[in-house]
Amino acid sequence: MFSIFPINGTISDINGFYCDGIAGGLKPNNALDIGFIYSDTLCNIDAIFTNNNFKAAPLRHYLKYNKKFQTNFVLINSKNANALTGEQGIKDIDDIFNNLNFELKNPIMSSTGVIGVPLPKEKIIDAANSFDLSSKNGENLAEAIMTTDSYPKSCLYKIKLQDGKSFQLGAIAKGAGMINPSLATMLCFICTDANIPQSDIKELLTKYTVTTFNAISVDGDTSTNDTVMLLSNGKSNSYDKDAFAQALKLVMEDMAQLIVSDGEGAKKSVAFEITGAKTYQEAQIVAKALSNSLLVKTALFGEDPNWGRIASTIGASGVECSENSLIIKFGEILVYNKGEILFSKEIELEAANVLRDNKFKISCDLGVGKYSFTAYGCDLGYDYVKINADYRT
Numbered sequence: 001m002f003s004i005f006p007i008n009g010t011i012s013d014i015n016g017f018y019c020d021g022i023a024g025g026l027k028p029n030n031a032l033d034i035g036f037i038y039s040d041t042l043c044n045i046d047a048i049f050t051n052n053n054f055k056a057a058p059l060r061h062y063l064k065y066n067k068k069f070q071t072n073f074v075l076i077n078s079k080n081a082n083a084l085t086g087e088q089g090i091k092d093i094d095d096i097f098n099n100l101n102f103e104l105k106n107p108i109m110s111s112t113g114v115i116g117v118p119l120p121k122e123k124i125i126d127a128a129n130s131f132d133l134s135s136k137n138g139e140n141l142a143e144a145i146m147t148t149d150s151y152p153k154s155c156l157y158k159i160k161l162q163d164g165k166s167f168q169l170g171a172i173a174k175g176a177g178m179i180n181p182s183l184a185t186m187l188c189f190i191c192t193d194a195n196i197p198q199s200d201i202k203e204l205l206t207k208y209t210v211t212t213f214n215a216i217s218v219d220g221d222t223s224t225n226d227t228v229m230l231l232s233n234g235k236s237n238s239y240d241k242d243a244f245a246q247a248l249k250l251v252m253e254d255m256a257q258l259i260v261s262d263g264e265g266a267k268k269s270v271a272f273e274i275t276g277a278k279t280y281q282e283a284q285i286v287a288k289a290l291s292n293s294l295l296v297k298t299a300l301f302g303e304d305p306n307w308g309r310i311a312s313t314i315g316a317s318g319v320e321c322s323e324n325s326l327i328i329k330f331g332e333i334l335v336y337n338k339g340e341i342l343f344s345k346e347i348e349l350e351a352a353n354v355l356r357d358n359k360f361k362i363s364c365d366l367g368v369g370k371y372s373f374t375a376y377g378c379d380l381g382y383d384y385v386k387i388n389a390d391y392r393t
Contacts, residue, residue, distance in 0.1 A: 001162045001244035004250065009156045010138025011170045011191040016040050016235040017316075019172075020135035021144025024127030026079040026113075026120060032116065032144035033125045034127045042070040043231040046201040048209055048384040050226035057082045057089030057119075058109045059227065064090075068198055069232070071106040074189065076145050077124055077125065078174075078299060079113040082256050083224035092119045099125045102133060110187055112147055112174060112225055126166035138172060145174045145187060145188055153258040158248050159194075165238035167194040171249045175259040186213065188228045194244055195234035205230055208249045212256040216376045228252075260376045261359075267298055268379040269359045276365040276370040282319035283373035289317040292375030300379035306333045314364060325367030330354045340368065 012019045018107040020033035048060045073094070082089045092107045096119075096346055104177035111119070142152035156170035175186030205228060230248075261269040277283035290296055293313045299306040301388050307328050314321055327334040335343050343351075 002240060003160045004157055004247050005155050006170075007158050008326050009153045009170070010142065011037070011172055011189070012136035012141075013156060014170060014191050015193045016233045017191050017193075017231075018133055018136055019141045020132065020137040021129055021140035021142070021336065022130065024076060024077070025123045030110065032140055033078045034124060035141040035144040036128070036131055036133075037074040037076070037141070037191065037231070037232045038133045039072045039191075039231065039334050041233045041235060042072050043233045044196065044198045045069070045071050045108075045229065045231050046198065046205060046229055047212075047229040048205055050223060052224050054084055056111060056115075056222050056225040057085050057183035058111050059095045059225065060106055067104055071104050071108055073104045073107040074110060074229070074231070074274070075107065075124075075128060076110045076141070076189075077113070077119075077186065078145050078147050080111060080117055080281065081113045081115045081223075081225050082109075082119045083115040084165065085116070085118055089119060091207075092121045096121050096125055096128065099129075099232050099344055101129050109228075109347075110189075110225075110227055110229070112187055114147065135309070142172045142174075143307045145269075147171070147174065148335060149174050149261055153255060153262070155246050155251055156252040156335045157250060158242075159243050161238060162231050164238065165384060167236035167238045167244075168191060168245070168249055169194065170256050171251045173255040173259060175262070175316070183305075186223075186228075186259055188213070188252075190228070190230040190248070190251060191228070192232045192244075193234065193236040193238075194232055195237055195239040196232045196244060197239075200241060201230050201232065201242070202342055204220060204245050204248050207245075208252045211374075212249075212252040213259075215287070217259040217288065259375065260323050260378055267358065268355070270300060270379070271361040271374050272377060273361055273362070273363045273372070273374045274366065274368055276325070277371040278369035280322045280371040280373065282369075283371045284312045284375070285319050286317050287373045288316055289313050289376035290364075291360070291375040293308070294380060297377065297380035298374075300355060302353055303355040305333075305348060305355055307351075310362065310364065311336065314366070319366070320368050321366050321369065325365075327363075327365040327367065330361040332359050336378060
């Protein structure tokens with residue numbers, strides 16, 4: 001038996017981890033823009049990256065290391081993605097690490113921001129050389145890695161095992177736009193003092209990414225820098241795979257939901273629950289088609305229970321379906337039932353009331369099988385266009 005409960009704090013409260021965020025001059029108005037994660041012992045590490053073919057330089061730099069390498073340091077900057085910068089982008093990362101005034105072991109860099117602009121490495125070197133590696137300020141780090149985020153994103157859990165031992169697991173993340181179910185324009189750094197074997201890290205990250213970070217969508221765009229990273233320093237000398245797996249699932253769900261709820265300009269967070277699909281893959285296809293549909297997103301913004309857009313998107317997804325077996329609900333309000341249209345004026349008002357909430361569910365039973373999947377999305381409104389029309393400025 002074990003117990004898992006949330007606690008106040010950030011990853012800096014985990015034994016052996018240190019972090020901070022400072023102003024390095026990448027953002028205007030002396031805003032925090034460069035940060036680090038440091039462990040006083042070497043960490044087992046693994047990561048999942050974007051499916052975008054144009055992986056950014058930090059990702060390609062990471063992939064140069066041996067598969068089972070350990071590290072004690074992650075350097076993170078916002079405002080500049082260091083993407084589509086060629087081999088010079090990787091060289092710039094090496095130059096930065098070679099010019100830091102503290103010892104590192106297989107250091108990692110992670111970046112987010114504008115694509116196609118050379119890394120301002122001199123500013124980053126100057127800022128990083130002022131880091132205090134004994135600092136424990138996860139709040140500053142969470143703020144420093146933000147781009148168009150409207151709020152910082154973090155969580156922390158404590159896990160108590162039956163033998164009396166315990167460990168902690170937490171995360172810091174950023175993400176608000178370019179969010180598509182192939183990860184997102186997101187960075188997520190998960191840290192733990194659990195003594196987790198290297199092989200378990202990859203297995204569990206891969207397993208829970210499917211239903212968390214790969215199940216969210218803001219705008220259907222997939223970034224060049226998407227990263228989910230897990231670092232374990234083992235300092236608790238404690239580990240239970242089942243307990244860790246359940247806690248990791250909670251952490252990844254927390255971060256994914258915070259990201260999709262913070263979609264650029266978004267006011268509504270929506271779960272698209274698909275049941276009765278012929279296969280698990282087809283359930284995913286339909287759920288993600290709905291979470292990506294611009295017509296569905298704009299209807300959500302307008303609080304319009306336009307079930308026809310839902311049905312049309314399902315029919316266009318290419319999966320096995322029939323209008324004579326399809327059921328559509330807004331919350332608990334049934335609007336379409338196996339060919340029967342139930343959309344009276346009274347039902348429409350009830351469905352519209354569901355859409356006035358900030359968080360709700362749209363359920364679709366395809367009625368052709370036993371498989372299910374839930375994807376998560378948000379509405380798309382005027383502010384999204386405003387934010388992205390002048391993103392580089």
